[in-house]
Amino acid sequence: xxxxxxxxxxxxxxxxxxxxxxxxxxxxxxxxxxxxxxxxxxxxxxxxxxxxxxxxxxxxxxxxxxxxxxxxxxxxxxxxxxxxxxxxxxxxxxxxxxxxxxxxxxxxxxxxxxxxxxxxxxxxxxxxxxxxxxxxxxxxxxxxxxxxxxxxxxxxxxxxxxxxxxxxxxxxxxxxxxxxxxxxxxxxxxxxxxxxxxxxxxxxxxxxxxxxxxxxxxxxxxxxxxxxxxxxxxxxxxxxxxxxxxxxxxxxxxxxxxxxxxxxxxxxxxxxxxxxxxxxxxxxxxxxxxxxxxxxxxxxxxxxxxxxxxxxxxxxxxxxxxxxxxxxxxxxxxxxxxxxxxxxxxxxxxxxxxxxxxxxxxxxxxxxxxxxxxxxxxxxxxxxxxxxxxxxxxxxxxxxxxxxxxxxxxxxxxxxxxxxxxxxxxxxxxxxxxxxxxxxxxxxxxxxxxxxxxxxxxxxxxxxxxxxxxxxxxxxxxxxxxxxxxxxxxxxxxxxxxxxxxxxxxxxxxxxxxxxxxxxxxxxxxxxxxxxxxxxxxxxxxxxxxxxxxxxxxxxxxxxxxxxxxxxxxxxxxxxxxxxxxxxxxxxxxxxxxxxxxxxxxxxxxxxxxxxxxxxxxxxxxxxxxxxxxxxxxxxxxxxxxx
Numbered sequence: 001x002x003x004x005x006x007x008x009x010x011x012x013x014x015x016x017x018x019x020x021x022x023x024x025x026x027x028x029x030x031x032x033x034x035x036x037x038x039x040x041x042x043x044x045x046x047x048x049x050x051x052x053x054x055x056x057x058x059x060x061x062x063x064x065x066x067x068x069x070x071x072x073x074x075x076x077x078x079x080x081x082x083x084x085x086x087x088x089x090x091x092x093x094x095x096x097x098x099x100x101x102x103x104x105x106x107x108x109x110x111x112x113x114x115x116x117x118x119x120x121x122x123x124x125x126x127x128x129x130x131x132x133x134x135x136x137x138x139x140x141x142x143x144x145x146x147x148x149x150x151x152x153x154x155x156x157x158x159x160x161x162x163x164x165x166x167x168x169x170x171x172x173x174x175x176x177x178x179x180x181x182x183x184x185x186x187x188x189x190x191x192x193x194x195x196x197x198x199x200x201x202x203x204x205x206x207x208x209x210x211x212x213x214x215x216x217x218x219x220x221x222x223x224x225x226x227x228x229x230x231x232x233x234x235x236x237x238x239x240x241x242x243x244x245x246x247x248x249x250x251x252x253x254x255x256x257x258x259x260x261x262x263x264x265x266x267x268x269x270x271x272x273x274x275x276x277x278x279x280x281x282x283x284x285x286x287x288x289x290x291x292x293x294x295x296x297x298x299x300x301x302x303x304x305x306x307x308x309x310x311x312x313x314x315x316x317x318x319x320x321x322x323x324x325x326x327x328x329x330x331x332x333x334x335x336x337x338x339x340x341x342x343x344x345x346x347x348x349x350x351x352x353x354x355x356x357x358x359x360x361x362x363x364x365x366x367x368x369x370x371x372x373x374x375x376x377x378x379x380x381x382x383x384x385x386x387x388x389x390x391x392x393x394x395x396x397x398x399x400x401x402x403x404x405x406x407x408x409x410x411x412x413x414x415x416x417x418x419x420x421x422x423x424x425x426x427x428x429x430x431x432x433x434x435x436x437x438x439x440x441x442x443x444x445x446x447x448x449x450x451x452x453x454x455x456x457x458x459x460x461x462x463x464x465x466x467x468x469x470x471x472x473x474x475x476x477x478x479x480x481x482x483x484x485x486x487x488x489x490x491x492x493x494x495x496x497x498x499x500x501x502x503x504x505x506x507x508x509x510x511x512x513x514x515x516x517x518x519x520x521x522x523x524x525x526x527x528x529x530x531x532x533x534x535x536x537x538x539x540x541x542x543x544x545x546x547x548x549x550x551x552x553x554x555x556x557x558x559x560x561x562x563x564x565x566x567x568x569x570x571x572x573x574x575x576x577x578x579x580x581x582x583x584x585x586x587x588x589x590x591x592x593x594x595x596x597x598x599x600x601x602x603x604x605x606x607x608x609x610x611x612x613x614x615x616x617x618x619x620x621x622x623x624x625x626x627x628x629x630x631x632x633x634x635x636x637x638x639x640x641x642x643x
Contacts, residue, residue, distance in 0.1 A: 002071055003095035004080055005045050008062040012088045015064070017042055024066075033086070034066060037079050041067040045095075065095055073126070073411060077459060081501055085527065094457065096125070104246040106155075108388055112251055113355055114374030114400060119453035120254040123407060126456065129246070136257030137410040141296040142241040142402060143210075143285035146234030147272050148225035148264035150383040151209060152182040153235060155250035159242045161259040163292060165195030166208050174208035184208050184221070197291035207288065210262035213280040214270070223262035225383060231272045232382035236391055237301050238262065239381030240399035242406065250388055251379055254452055255406030261285060261296070275302040278341070279314050282326065286318035294323060295409070295417070299402045300347070301329045301395035303339050312344050319346035325417045327402040329394035331364035336444060342398075343368040348421060351445055352376065352397035357435040363394050365444040370425050372432050372445045373397035401450045411456040419499065422461060427454040430566050454567070460500030461569040462528065464559050467492045469575060472539070475593070480580040484546035488539035491557060491575075497531030502569070505561035509540050515548035516555070516577075528561075544579060553577045582616065586623045587637045591616070595640045603634055 008015070016026040024042045025031045034042065042064055046053075049060035070076055076094075083092045103109060103121065115121055127135045141161050151160050162174040169187030176185045185208060193205045203218045204211060210223040225231040242260035245252040265281040266272055275281075282298055289296020298318070318324045328342030330351040342349035343366065352363040352375025359365070363375065375397030382389045405420055415423070428448030436445070470490040473481060481487060489509070495502055505525040509518050519541040528534035554576050562569040587595040589602040603621045605611045606629055613621060613629070621629045623636040 002068045002076060003065060004068070004076065004083065004092055005063060005065045005095045006083055006089050006092040007058060007064075009088050009090045010057070010059070012062075014062050017044070019043075029088075030086075033082075037082070038069040039066050040069055043067075074414070081459065081503075084503065104252045105248050106243075106245060106250055106252045107248070108251045108379055111379045111390070114378060115252060115254065117355065117357075117374055118254070118400070118404065118450055120252075120404070120407070123254070123452040123456055124256065126411070134246075134257040135407060135410060136245075136255045137413070138257060138259050139293050140255065140258040140406050140409050141261050141285075141289045141293055142255060142258055142399075142406050143261040143263055143289065143296055143298045144234050144238040144241055144399070145263045145265060145278060145281040145285050145298055145300055146237050146302065147231055147266045147275065148212065148223050148234045149210075149238040149260070149262035150225055150227060150232070150235045150381075151223070151238075151260075151262050153239075153381050153383075155243045155247070155381050155388075156235070156238055156260060157182050158244040158247060159258065159260050160209050161261040161292075163195065163208055163210075163288070165197070165292060166206055168192070168194055195291065197287065204284075204288075210264070211281075211284050211288070212264040213277045213284055214265055214267040219284075223264040225264070225272075226268055227383050229383060232389070233272065233301070233395065234262065234264070235383055236380045236389070237299060237395065237399045239388075240378065240396060241297075241299055241403050243381060250381065254400070254403040255410070258403075258406045258410065261289065278302060279311055282318055282324075282341075283314060286322040286324035289324065290322040296322075296324050297402050297405050297409070298324050298326045299328075299399045300326065300341055301393075301398050303328060303331060303341055305337065305339065307338070307340060307343075311341060315341060315344045315346050319417060323417050325402075325405055325420055327398045327405070329398040330366065330369050332362060332393050332395075333364050334362050335364060336366055336440070337364060338366055338368055339364055348401070348425070349446070350394060350398040350401045350450075352392070352394045353432065353445075353449060357429075357432045357449055359432065359436045359441060359445060363397070365441045367444055369444060369446045371401050371428055371447065372449045373401040374449075375400070404450050404452045404455055407452055408455050412460070415460065416498075419460060423458060424450065424455050426461060426569070427451055427458045427567055429454070448566075458564070458567055459503075459562065461562055462502035462530065463496035463499040464493050464502060464505075464528070464561075464569075464571055464573075465496070466557065466573045466575070467494045467533065478583050480583070481544060481577055482580055482582045483544055483548045483550075484582070486541065486543045489542055490539045491536055493528065493534045493559065495528045495530055495532055495534070499530055500562075501530055502528040502534070502559075502561040504563065505534065505559060507536050508558045508560070509542070509555055510558060511542075511553065511555035513548070513553050515545035516553060517543045517545070519543060542577075544577075548579055550579050550581045553579060584616075584619055586620055586625075587633075587640055589617045589620050595637060597641070600634060600637050600641075603629065603637065607631075607634075 045063040053060040127133045168190045206221045213219045243253040245256040263281040265277040285298045326347045328347045331339040349369045354360045354376040376392045378396035379390045430448040472488040474486045523536045557573040589599045606613045623633045
């Protein structure tokens with residue numbers, strides 16, 4: 001993680017490598033920069049490339065590897081961004097570890113085809129696992145809001161979320177291994193709501209690992225399930241979210257070393273095929289995660305048809321007030337339809353794929369789907385002790401994607417809910433539309449297939465907003481845009497200081513009206529760093545046809561940046577132009593903004609009926625506005641010229 005590679009531009013010769021004291025290279029500008037960034041060594045990327053080894057304008061003999069002292073990925077990312085700004089450097093890349101892909105010792109890993117397809121195994125290589133640096137983070141909570149979880153499962157119990165706010169005996173844990181089985185810590189079962197984050201001592205008493213929202217008035221603290229196969233849905237989901245990886249047991253999860261919260265939403269006397277208190281479960285998972293760690297990832301592998309206003313508002317509150325990132329299964333019906341909660345705003349809707357990115361005509365597709373994710377033959381935990389089973393469904397696809405978000409959060413702990421949502425969708429691989437070319441599903445399987453490696457290695461996008469537009473009207477007689485006029489448009493843009501830098505941005509303008517022509521378009525901008533403003537110093541030149549009708553016309557200002565392969569940041573910003581009727585300058589019949597002898601000649605020609613006055617001329621020639629064009633109007637025109 002502490003190595004970058006870059007190539008010098010054509011006008012710079014190969015540099016001399018020194019690597020002594022504070023001199024890494026004889027090229028002073030580069031040396032000063034690298035020393036300032038705590039670089040300690042520079043070397044050629046290819047020892048054997050010569051001047052003749054060139055391809056696509058890349059001189060491989062001028063590519064260099066730089067080693068830095070930092071082990072912080074985010075610090076290295078900032079150095080990379082600064083290197084990319086230097087004029088004599090063409091391109092900067094991470095120098096990824098190219099070794100045999102990390103393979104966890106979980107015996108059923110080879111049955112989890114989807115982990116390789118979404119590149120989880122390569123993503124793990126960014127951590128030095130063999131030296132004890134584990135992917136994931138136990139502070140990251142992934143909640144199975146479902147039918148409950150057999151949390152004592154040997155592949156889950158090590159990653160069970162332990163609510164230390166309820167650790168009454170202060171031993172640093174809320175579960176214990178007693179007499180050969182895992183149980184809730186007896187020392188913490190004191191009958192009090194110790195963390196009391198809802199300011200109600202009668203609720204959520206001893207919620208040591210999660211909550212059963214379906215039981216009694218307030219629920220109870222045991223989110224376990226009846227130990228039989230028909231209740232295994234929530235357990236299967238939990239294994240995909242956060243099964244313990246590299247523990248010589250069963251399966252692996254992308255989130256590797258994160259925490260799994262169980263929220264049980266179906267009572268023991270109810271049909272386990274239905275979720276009865278799902279939104280109450282979402283609320284508990286959001287609030288418990290928020291007050292414990294400030295954040296939670298919630299998976300909802302359930303749903304149905306029909307929009308409900310209160311459900312949407314509950315989702316909005318959990319996402320926007322309690323910082324919950326919510327995933328939802330899109331449904332298992334081979335139809336194009338909305339499905340809830342997955343189709344609600346503030347939910348990442350996930351549909352399912354088979355192997356090799358195929359959509360096999362059974363999963364729901366719709367314009368509200370955000371992501372595609374593996375969902376066929378997915379191996380995970382089930383009940384009845386140490387058992388595993390392979391299932392298919394969007395119920396599996398959703399937690400597979402949610403687990404990627406957990407890994408993202410561990411790599412980028414400063415990213416908030418909105419940033420994680422933006423980046424996991426933006427970095428999904430659109431190859432699915434090449435593999436599945438059916439017309440009816442185009443654009444309805446989400447942005448692409450979730451990709452763990454790309455999601456954690458792509459720099460945070462910017463967040464661009466339009467601050468102001470500056471319009472200069474050429475040769476205008478007033479301050480309004482009128483038919484036949486040409487304007488120069490400059491846009492002032494601001495990049496939110498909590499987001500990433502806008503790299504190689506481009507600005508273009510699109511107007512649907514045929515009466516609006518854009519003569520200068522597709523303007524390249526300078527990079528816009530987070531917290532800074534940008535402007536198109538070269539203005540758009542926009543011409544409004546003389547025949548354009550007065551009124552408001554909406555155009556789209558299109559901002560594009562951070563293009564890397566299929567990944568790009570793109571935002572459309574609507575702007576409006578108000579077109580006014582041409583102002584009347586009485587006496588100016590030829591509309592050159594002056595009253596002169598030519599206007600008198602036109603007026604005389606109208607009076608003697610040599611020419612037919614246009615609508616505009618008929619108004620402009622009647623200077624005294626008496627409804628007639630006559631010699632009195634000509635006298636007024638002469639007086640105006642003489643004045």
